[in-house]
Amino acid sequence: MIKSLFTAATLLAMLPARASRHLEKVHEQLTDRADRGDGPIPTVIIVVASVTGALLIAGGLAVLFGRANGRLLDLDFGD
Known part of the structure; x- marks a missing residue:
C-alpha cells in the first residue's frame, strides 16, 4: 500500500x-x-466564389428549365 x-x-x-x-x-x-497552409482570407474568398458559382449555375439551369418547361411537356418519348 x-x-x-x-x-x-x-x-x-x-x-x-x-x-x-x-x-x-x-x-x-x-x-x-x-x-502551414493557406491563410483564412484566401480560403474564405475561394469558398464564397465556389458558392456563388454554384448558385449562378443552378439559377441558370432553373431559368432554362422554366423556359423549356412548356416544350418539354409536349415531347413524346414513345412509351
Missing part, C-alpha cells in the same frame, strides 16, 4: 516537468515549420 502511494506521488510530482518538456517540443516543431 505504501509503495503504491509512493509511486503515485512520484508520478504526480513528475507530471509538470513532463508537460513542460512536451510543450517545449511542440513549440519547437511549430517554430521549425514555415507556412
Whole structure:
C-alpha cells in the first residue's frame, strides 16, 4: 500500500516537468515549420466564389428549365 502511494506521488510530482518538456517540443516543431497552409482570407474568398458559382449555375439551369418547361411537356418519348 505504501509503495503504491509512493509511486503515485512520484508520478504526480513528475507530471509538470513532463508537460513542460512536451510543450517545449511542440513549440519547437511549430517554430521549425514555415507556412502551414493557406491563410483564412484566401480560403474564405475561394469558398464564397465556389458558392456563388454554384448558385449562378443552378439559377441558370432553373431559368432554362422554366423556359423549356412548356416544350418539354409536349415531347413524346414513345412509351
